[in-house]
Amino acid sequence: MASVEKWVGFGSAMAGVGLLWSRMPEHVHEEARYIISSLVPMVMSYFNPYEQITISEHGEERYRRNKMFDAVSTYLSSVCAGGASKLKAELRNNRKDEPLITLDENQEVADTFEGARMWWRLYPKASRNKGVVTVSLMPGDADEPRCFRLVFHRRHRHLVLNSYLPSVVRHWRELTEKNRQRRLFTNHTKDRKSEWTHVPYNPPTTFDMLAMDPDKKYEIVNDLTAFLEGEDYHSKVGKAWKRGYLLYGPPGTGKSTMIGAMANFLGYDVYDLDLTSVKNNADLRKLFLDTTDKSIIVIEDIDAIEVELTTKRKGKKAANGNEINGDNHVRIEFSDKYDDKGEVTLSGLLSFVDGLWSACGSERIFVFTTNHVDRLDPALIRPGRMDKHIEMSYCRFEAFKMLAKSYLDITEHSLFCEIGRLLDETNTTPADVADNLIPRGKRNDEISQLLDEAPADVANNLSLRYKRKRDRDADECLKGLVEILKKARVESTTPPIN
Structure with a gap:
């Protein structure tokens, strides 16, 4: 009975509180709700450990x-x-x-x-x-x-x-x-946004296999080594830890192969930036910030991209009234700052290579490649943007010997002197020379596997036959290369027909 009376009294009290609450002004209701909403999380957090x-x-x-x-x-x-x-x-x-x-x-x-x-x-x-x-x-x-x-x-x-x-x-x-x-990244557009996708990247080329002048190769390796060890130096002088390389030369001289050798030497990922798939400078900024440290950012054929960005921006009209020369190349002045949010601009691109955004990240290599270095504006390739210019030239005798070692496993041959003389007299790319050094029979790696799996007596016989075949392959490849070089020399000395 007493408990019933207590509940009746509690109900009457609550009814009185409800009546009092209903007669209070609205601003009092709002302040009370605000106090309660602030206190509830505090009370809950106190009891939640x-x-x-x-x-x-x-x-x-x-x-x-x-x-x-x-x-x-x-x-x-x-x-x-x-x-x-x-x-x-x-x-x-x-x-x-x-x-x-x-x-x-x-x-x-x-x-x-x-x-x-x-x-x-x-x-x-x-x-x-x-x-x-x-x-x-x-x-x-x-x-x-x-x-x-x-x-x-x-x-x-x-x-x-x-x-x-x-x-x-x-x-x-x-x-x-x-x-x-190591990964090879490329950019694409998805749902109107630019983003990176990647595949495993295992470039087969190393600097030891690269067909180029040994002194130039040694210089590049030393420069990359100094870059790897340059964190304290860049911090001391107040520079972003980055370096730019311009690779220039005719098609087939090994520019892409050089990038693979750099990736192998540094152990870096490679970002192949396709500017034609980037909508505007904001997308370019996002792509750049999504790259990782210890990476190589590549823009190939920068001369063609310079033309495309400029003509898209000005409709084949040069900035500041600069003229378009006979090959439809636009010479631009980089002091002309554009900030069009609807497209990628050269000033937007260069801000990542040598501007405010270049300091967002560290230990990065920028690589531009071009077949026509003479068409590039000096401001694009000045020191600080492209710190080192590397000419990927035609194949000469020292580069040929590296190719012969890699493709034919030989270091000397009776035809070497003649080939060296012909290479000096013609402009032949390493790619063309390498194509003529590939044996057309069974691949050497397949034969090596047969030798490893065969019994000892059979392997000895196969090894002798393999050596004879390899010598024949070398003779045939070098003779074919001589004929190709002689033909190229004749064509280079023949005057054009008007």
């Missing part, structure tokens, strides 16, 4: 991918994937027996660090129209980026911030260095 850290796929720099997201993804895939029930797999590094295992979206895994328990979950990309309340880091993006969320007890806060997350980054760097696969 867990905290969380969100790691978005893109950082607060708006254009740049968040490297911490990649670090966490790699760490969880290697350390915590065994405790997940949903995984994704794809082939890695072109090796069919080593799939790359990663967490699937909305999958939660647990990790332990120095006795502390933590939980990770990968949240998928979410659409704004589904009521997800987050802040987009990509301007104009209708989707929110993916993110990892780390949950831990509040008493482990300092451990997570000062020890656990740094250990995740260290683990990521060690795994990346151990399993590093």
